[in-house]
Amino acid sequence: MYNAFFDYLKKYSSKPLSGEDKAMIRRNFTPLRLKRKEYFLQAGDICMDYGFIVKGAMRMYSVDDKGLEHVVRLGLEEWWMGDRESFFNRTPSRYHIDALEPCELLIVKKEGDAELINSIPAYTEMEMKLYQAAEIANNKRLTSSLTDTAGKRYADLIERYPAFAVRFPQHIIASYLGISKDTLSRVIRNNKLK
């Protein structure tokens, strides 16, 4: 369980990880299992735990006043899941997070994360890189949503994350891309004819 996370840390940081460091990580991260469809966070609650996905598939989404769901983030193995705003500011979340497959997570509390940042350089470096990567990815997603057609957005997404097409149902991906399931269905059919 924890080894998956240590491997991940090694991948994202050049700095070494002592036995002491590993012990501290074990102390601050606790395992959590979720059944399919189980909630990790519900709108209105404060996101007290930030989760590292060891295994499984998750989605974060909002529900608007008309009752429509809007997927804002998807997560698979080695991704993080949680509402950063709620987690850091201790404010009620506007999002739901649930498991689309049975999941294994390692979760950390705000204080635990802070302790690790202050104590373990490799962890700090990972977190910094994560923020940078997130900002870059978000920018790409944003510009593509502003300028590209539905077809191109889907093609780009699947090219970047081929696993998405297999792990997530189409209507979830459609929602993530901000297009209707009907349009996505048509778009996929047409792309394949080419």
Add this chain to the structure above:
Amino acid sequence: MYNAFFDYLKKYSSKPLSGEDKAMIRRNFTPLRLKRKEYFLQAGDICMDYGFIVKGAMRMYSVDDKGLEHVVRLGLEEWWMGDRESFFNRTPSRYHIDALEPCELLIVKKEGDAELINSIPAYTEMEMKLYQAAEIANNKRLTSSLTDTAGKRYADLIERYPAFAVRFPQHIIASYLGISKDTLSRVIRNNKLK
């Protein structure tokens, strides 16, 4: 010039700033003036400097294969400007950045930024908060671009940043929102009638 930055740091960090710290900041940040329309960065170049805007208005934009400009970020006083991806990874940028008004910046190089992060806790805290705030803001912008109409997107933007309506021409804001200048013009007229 530097005082504006020290004030900003105080605002974003609870940690104290010694005279020594301030001296190090002065060493690593250099002033830069830009005339109206002058470039801070051109696509193809590597973003060697990251800029803190002391005074002025700037925009970051890409130019697509059809020659159309797409504004990806806007900046006013106390905002940062630069292409993070290019800056950190030393890769050629896909963006142009220019001054929409005469600007005064404080610019820092990658090494300077790294030195400050390693040496000055207040600076590190500010940078962390910045990343968190940026991620949250990006998420909001993203979800609004996916789910809201042009009119709501404009209204939300101006509610959040009233200065934008005054400081940036409409067609720049339209591009930032990912809508055509024509549509934005109509939308504003209709909103005002209400």
Add this chain to the structure above:
DNA sequence: CGATTTTTTGAATCATATCAACGTACGTGG
């Protein structure tokens, strides 16, 4: 002041949404 930039407006067109209906597949409990 003149030149350039910015905004406005109408008409035609396009991409995507919406709604409803149907067929299929799949997981879950017995």
Add this chain to the structure above:
DNA sequence: CCACGTACGTTGATATGATTCAAAAAATCG
């Protein structure tokens, strides 16, 4: 392990919000 029920994907018809293009009016800069 099967059958049922829910979830998922497809498709057509229609509606709608936004784009594009062109041209003129208004505002702003130096």
